[in-house]
Structure formats: structure tokens, C-alpha cells
Amino acid sequence: MWHAGPSFQAEVERAVALKIDCPHCGPRPFTEFDYGGELVLPEDPAATLGAEEDLRRVFVRANVAGVQRERWFHAAGCRRWLTLERDTVRNRVVGAP
Ligand SMILES: [Zn+2]
Numbered sequence: 001m002w003h004a005g006p007s008f009q010a011e012v013e014r015a016v017a018l019k020i021d022c023p024h025c026g027p028r029p030f031t032e033f034d035y036g037g038e039l040v041l042p043e044d045p046a047a048t049l050g051a052e053e054d055l056r057r058v059f060v061r062a063n064v065a066g067v068q069r070e071r072w073f074h075a076a077g078c079r080r081w082l083t084l085e086r087d088t089v090r091n092r093v094v095g096a097p
Contacts, residue, residue, distance in 0.1 A: 022078065036081065037061065037070065066089060069085050
């Protein structure tokens with residue numbers, strides 16, 4: 001029976017796993033983070049939203065196939081929240097706003 005060696009396993013993890021570049025800790029595997037969800041900011045932060053509109057903004061997800069802004073919590077690191085932009089199709093971080 002064939003078994004993947006540690007170098008093959010490391011290569012697969014490098015190719016597949018999502019890496020997040022924490023501004024405080026450096027690049028880390030996504031398993032150190034808790035997903036906080038999509039970040040949807042109101043168009044006008046000073047405007048008062050109605051309860052239904054605010055509920056929709058916070059809890060209803062667009063679940064886009066492409067780049068979306070997200071919040072992540074570095075639970076196994078600095079324990080700080082960060083915002084990033086992730087391509088959900090390729091599952092890669094493409095930037096930080
Ligand atoms: Zn961190």
C-alpha cells in the first residue's frame with residue numbers, strides 16, 4: 001500500500017490550504033482562525049437603518065462566487081479581528097481593504 005510521505009503531504013497543504021497573512025503574526029493556516037462572516041458595510045455609515053434592513057445587512061449572506069470582504073478572528077494567535085478580501089472560487093486571500 002502506498003503512503004504519502006511528509007514532503008508530499010506538505011506540498012498538498014501548500015497547494016490547497018487557505019493561508020491568512022495576519023498583520024500581527026504573519027502568514028498562518030486558516031485553521032488558526034474563526035470565520036466571522038461576510039463584511040457588509042452600510043452605504044452611509046451615518047444613516048440610521050430600519051430594523052429589517054439592518055437585520056438583513058448583518059445576517060443575510062450574499063454568498064458570492066468571487067471576491068468578497070470577510071472578517072476573521074485569529075483565535076489561536078493574537079486574538080484580534082482582521083478584515084480581508086477572499087476569492088471564494090479559488091479559496092485564496094486576494095487582499096486586505
Ligand atoms: Zn494574529
